[in-house]
Amino acid sequence: MQPPLENKSSVLVFTLSGLNETMENRFVFFSFTALFYPLMVFCNVTVIFTITLHKKLHEPMYVFICNLCINGLFGTSGFYPKFMYDLLSHDHVISYAGCLIQIFVIYSSALCDFSTLTVMAYDRYLAICRPLEYHSIMTNQMVLKCILFCWLAPFSCMSVLIILISRLTLCGSTIEKLYCEIWAVAKLSCFSTTLNNVFGYIVILTYFGHSVLIFCSYIHLIKKCMKSIEVRHKFMQTCVPHLLSLINVTFALLFDVLYSRYGSKNVPQSVRNFMALEFLLVPPILNPLIYGLNLTTVRQQVMRMFFKKQVGISE
Numbered sequence: 001m002q003p004p005l006e007n008k009s010s011v012l013v014f015t016l017s018g019l020n021e022t023m024e025n026r027f028v029f030f031s032f033t034a035l036f037y038p039l040m041v042f043c044n045v046t047v048i049f050t051i052t053l054h055k056k057l058h059e060p061m062y063v064f065i066c067n068l069c070i071n072g073l074f075g076t077s078g079f080y081p082k083f084m085y086d087l088l089s090h091d092h093v094i095s096y097a098g099c100l101i102q103i104f105v106i107y108s109s110a111l112c113d114f115s116t117l118t119v120m121a122y123d124r125y126l127a128i129c130r131p132l133e134y135h136s137i138m139t140n141q142m143v144l145k146c147i148l149f150c151w152l153a154p155f156s157c158m159s160v161l162i163i164l165i166s167r168l169t170l171c172g173s174t175i176e177k178l179y180c181e182i183w184a185v186a187k188l189s190c191f192s193t194t195l196n197n198v199f200g201y202i203v204i205l206t207y208f209g210h211s212v213l214i215f216c217s218y219i220h221l222i223k224k225c226m227k228s229i230e231v232r233h234k235f236m237q238t239c240v241p242h243l244l245s246l247i248n249v250t251f252a253l254l255f256d257v258l259y260s261r262y263g264s265k266n267v268p269q270s271v272r273n274f275m276a277l278e279f280l281l282v283p284p285i286l287n288p289l290i291y292g293l294n295l296t297t298v299r300q301q302v303m304r305m306f307f308k309k310q311v312g313i314s315e
Helices: 020-053 060-077 080-087 096-129 140-166 182-186 194-225 229-262 269-294 296-314
Strands: 013-016 093-095
Touching (some): 013 096, 020 060, 020 269, 020 296, 060 080, 060 096, 060 140, 060 269, 093 096, 096 140, 096 182, 096 194, 096 229, 096 269, 140 182, 182 194, 194 229
Antiparallel strands (some): 013 093
């Protein structure tokens, strides 16, 4: 049934209702977030500076890890500052423009994760399966093209989605999440959102197709690893962390998309909030830790950097 004409208006402010049922614990959540967010920033910045400052790490694999950490900082900046402000505020609102910016930042970052993990899989495939051709294929120009692909493709997709959303006439202003989300805003439309849905599904299928492509490449890599102990060690050290990152971001984002479209309101708000936040909680802290601590070269440079600083202070 179409809403009455008087309900149709130009929405200037959205209300975020995701915190309504958990406000009694807001100071606990704020304390946790105030500890977690700086820690996450510190871990990512440490890996970024370590890779940037040491020429030994100026190789494709480490450049892509650096890009993954930069993207983690970019995506979480669109959520955590606003979330912490909402935890201390009684009115959880966001402007129309702010909502579109938040959607762009959070979801372009999620898509950039898929793109970066895809080029990392390609890099590992070349390094393990075609080692003699690796340096002739993965040149500086090729690395630059891969980085541009990681950012420009998600930005282009999200720009189109933002334009499609901004064209909608809205009949409501309450978003039942902790942050602005594409499908949640589209649900407020007074009229058909077929065009938005079609393009949205094209983007989703394209980027989840990245995951299928990566999993297929890993099947090929696993077969290759069976033939050599040295190659197997290389796979375990560089590819297993990559696979963990991929599995986490794929299932987290898949749940977020499916629940936003088809989820039941009978699920407790706290469970919905956690699942909605999972891809903003785990990958940004998991990526720098598993790459910074698991990869020996990065770990050694991190420890050397902090050890030198401590020596300098003591002197």
